Amino acid sequence: MKSLSNSLSGRVGSEYPIFGFSHSLDTTVAITRAGGVGIWGATRNTPAEIEEGLTFLHTNTAGLPYGVDLVIPPGMPDRDNRDEIEAAIPDGHKAFVEQIRTKYNVPADGLSGKRSRFVRSEEMARQQVDVVMDSGVQVLALGIGSPVWAIEPAKERGMTLVSLVGQPKHAERAIAAGADMLVAQGYDAGAHTGPVGTFSLVPRIVDIAGDLPVLAAGGVATGRHIAASMAMGAQGVWIGTAWLQCAEEHTAPEVMAKLAAAESADTVISRADSGKTLRQIRSNWTDEWEHPDAPKPLGMPYQDILIGDLLGQIDRHEVEPLMHSPAGQSIAYFNETTTVAEVMEGLVAETLATLASLT
Template identity: 60%
Template sequence: MDKFESNPLCQELGCEYPIFGFSHSEAVVAAVSNAGGVGIWGATRSTPEEIRDGLRRIRKQVGERPFGVDLVLPKGMPATDDRAAMEAQIPDEHRAFINGLREKYDVPDDGQTGMRSRFVRSEDMAELQLREILNSDVDVFAMGVGSPEAAITRAKQRGKRVVALVGTPVHAQRAIDAGAELIVAQGYDAGAHTGDIGTFSLVPQVVDAAGTVPVIAAGGVATGRHIAASLALGAVGVWMGTAWLFSEEEAVHPVIFEKLQAAGSGDTMRSRADSGKTLRQIRTSWTAEWEADGAPTPLRMPLQDIVVGDFLGAVDRAEVQELMHTPAGQSVAYFNERTTVADIMRDLVAQTREALG
């Protein structure tokens, strides 16, 4: 029991349980923290102003309880937020492919941007986002992709606990060398951006490579048995994302929720169609179209964001059911009812206690 509820990580962060709950929903983040875990807000597609205001709103909801924020900071991004420059690099083949999907599925061209195309992922934008995080009172700063040493150093100087998500032992060592204080070993099972190594193979390797740096397990974690197994592998806690899609606080669109309910572990797949990087999501007509013969190869990030961003925004606004989708991990098989974050946390804690005897 000490490994779960009384470990040093909880004592340092001020949480009751070493359960990190990642979500793009402010309500979920606050609810996870208020239930004794550490909510992590995925803010990489939020503007600097939205990050500033969102962090303030979450703090008001959680009081002194710890919570965090996550950015994606990959290498090789353009220097400036210049959409015209990105548009000029998009091949005609990709434009024609999207136009074909628009006609096939009757997706309106409403002239609006989407979540991925409202701004270009760039060094300038990342710097502005980071400044708002550094100027806030958020407790944890996580990096979902990339672990730049300069960002880590600045965050630590401002009193943030710095977390790096990694998919290989090599990436873990790089993050530790750059100064990361917590490592999330994210296995192949996980939703969103994930690598090639399964969670049970990855976690012990990262634990061995990390030495005294604490490791958190991610990927396929859905029950107390998974949490107990993660602790047995040497992790000090777990990182979860898919579970919260089934919460009332997340308020997933009914069409998406039906797809989540029907999905088993084999109904998810990794695709580069959304961002240019591997993104595990539920299988839909969207993934099938990009896997079909004759489909173009997705472009590198952030070009793929611009290729698909406006189109996917229109898909959601027009509720084109065949193409609507969401990131989700293989743990989706363990959930099928909508409930509250507090209930999910309560079940996880009780199951973990039972699994640990």
């Protein structure tokens, strides 16, 4: 086998069946230009920023494939009304957050953070989807949730609809809703993740998916993982953590140092960032919320609003002990600053070598 191209890469028009997720536009462009499919995570961006970001991707990818990812969980409030959400947050939770601020001297600069600049609501999600529909982007990924009002217009426009799933029941729901491709994302993965490990998950999702292509995600860090994913029946892979130490990601130096030093067991799953289980680098932030006296994190979007301003201030004022990032267990494989092209080259070369060694 001399090339990694297959029916999936042929279908999306990329050189390799390697999809790369990132919140950085520069990383997304670099993944596409390196032969993969860059997927831009835009869930925390305003509709105006999404419009601008998708124009940037279109301009810089020279006709190569890229996509956008939104997160539209069910059960969010109808309206983007911060006052209503704040009024429902218990005083004890607010006092706990203020206690963290005082303990670490986090300046109250009056500005919000990416989790609190707007309320995750159906109103905002519909505006985000409208901009995506008008943009001409070809791939729409849905990280959580699959509402009909987002899927129908995407199907009408012939977009490729990708659903991230962490359990067989999610896969069945996504297929019924119209997904064209599934990402089987296991427990190892960075950010929001479910309870089932990648090895246990992928073959089951492949069986459920039938003719639909499946991408393996969660812990994919080397060509050996990619070859193993294909052996499990996946047609490609979907990777997030591997790009975090790339120059294109513009990660803060303090966070970069934590990522470089981390072993797999230095990532922990916490609800403290978003209210849902989110794998991240262990830090004083996660330790504070694990303390026996800490309150239980609230649900989404209440936790976003409770802690969003503080998280923004922690990052802006570089309060090192509390700085952190989502990251998966594959972080152990990445110990230094690199570039997207170098990561991609390494992945492809090792996958080809591994596949050749098996024959």
